Amino acid sequence: MAELQVNMFPCLSDNYGYLVHDGDSDVTAAIDTPEASKVNAALEATGWKLTHILNTHHHFDHAGGNLELQAKWGCTIVGSSSDAARIPGIQQQVADGDRFDLGGHSVRVLDVSGHTQGHIAYYFEDDAILFSGDALFALGCGRLFEGSADQMWTSLQKVMALPDDTVVYCAHEYTQANAKFALSVEPQNEELVARAKQIDTLRDRGEPTVPSDIGLEKRTNPFLRPMSEDLQATVGLVGAPLVEVFAETRRRKDVF
Numbered sequence: 001m002a003e004l005q006v007n008m009f010p011c012l013s014d015n016y017g018y019l020v021h022d023g024d025s026d027v028t029a030a031i032d033t034p035e036a037s038k039v040n041a042a043l044e045a046t047g048w049k050l051t052h053i054l055n056t057h058h059h060f061d062h063a064g065g066n067l068e069l070q071a072k073w074g075c076t077i078v079g080s081s082s083d084a085a086r087i088p089g090i091q092q093q094v095a096d097g098d099r100f101d102l103g104g105h106s107v108r109v110l111d112v113s114g115h116t117q118g119h120i121a122y123y124f125e126d127d128a129i130l131f132s133g134d135a136l137f138a139l140g141c142g143r144l145f146e147g148s149a150d151q152m153w154t155s156l157q158k159v160m161a162l163p164d165d166t167v168v169y170c171a172h173e174y175t176q177a178n179a180k181f182a183l184s185v186e187p188q189n190e191e192l193v194a195r196a197k198q199i200d201t202l203r204d205r206g207e208p209t210v211p212s213d214i215g216l217e218k219r220t221n222p223f224l225r226p227m228s229e230d231l232q233a234t235v236g237l238v239g240a241p242l243v244e245v246f247a248e249t250r251r252r253k254d255v256f
């Protein structure tokens with residue numbers, strides 16, 4: 001097993017596409033397919049051959065390139081069993097807690113529903129890398145299109161249980177807007193203030209703010225911080241159950 005290589009590239013207006021590659025087995029997976037032409041361009045640039053697609057959920061900016069890429073490469077499409085009816089070309093169905101091998105790398109499936117039903121994240125456990133799709137963003141979390149706040153909070157707790165040094169690759173460059181909201185609900189968080197400045201600098205240079213890591217998200221992402229007394233005070237729910245604080249934080253972000 002070689003070290004997992006990750007190739008990241010912008011797609012559409014604010015998505016990230018990813019290729020992961022193992023040099024010994026020559027296995028290459030696309031994490032979602034936001035834009036087939038960009039995935040093909042990344043394959044050409046790296047010289048890798050696409051063997052798998054790992055879908056996080058069915059939204060068009062995540063699975064829209066599936067069929068075109070499958071027709072070209074004959075790759076195996078993996079997705080959630082509870083989202084299977086909506087994932088074009090799905091061949092291998094996985095569910096929460098499943099482990100599968102990808103080119104010698106152990107991948108654990110986390111069901112992180114809330115943004116959609118059947119949204120999954122892929123945790124490469126030996127490599128300490130998480131592909132979080134639209135469940136967890138840098139300084140944010142997915143909108144609740146299909147799930148409840150209760151369900152999303154349960155999902156995010158699974159992610160928070162991963163080791164702090166787990167590298168998080170999310171599916172969108174939303175970080176700068178997320179930082180503005182985060183600062184509005186937890187302005188006293190010094191690490192958040194510093195992170196927001198770094199994010200502004202990166203975006204001024206046109207550079208990505210992704211990836212981050214679980215420890216940094218736990219210390220600065222308001223959706224992982226309903227236990228913060230400052231955040232509780234801002235949303236007027238001091239001492240309330242964490243799920244209620246999370247729900248109110250998510251509701252405020254929707255109208256921010």
Ligand code: ZN
Nearest residue numbers: 057059115134
């Ligand atoms: Zn989505």
Ligand code: FE
Nearest residue numbers: 059061134171
């Ligand atoms: Fe998306």
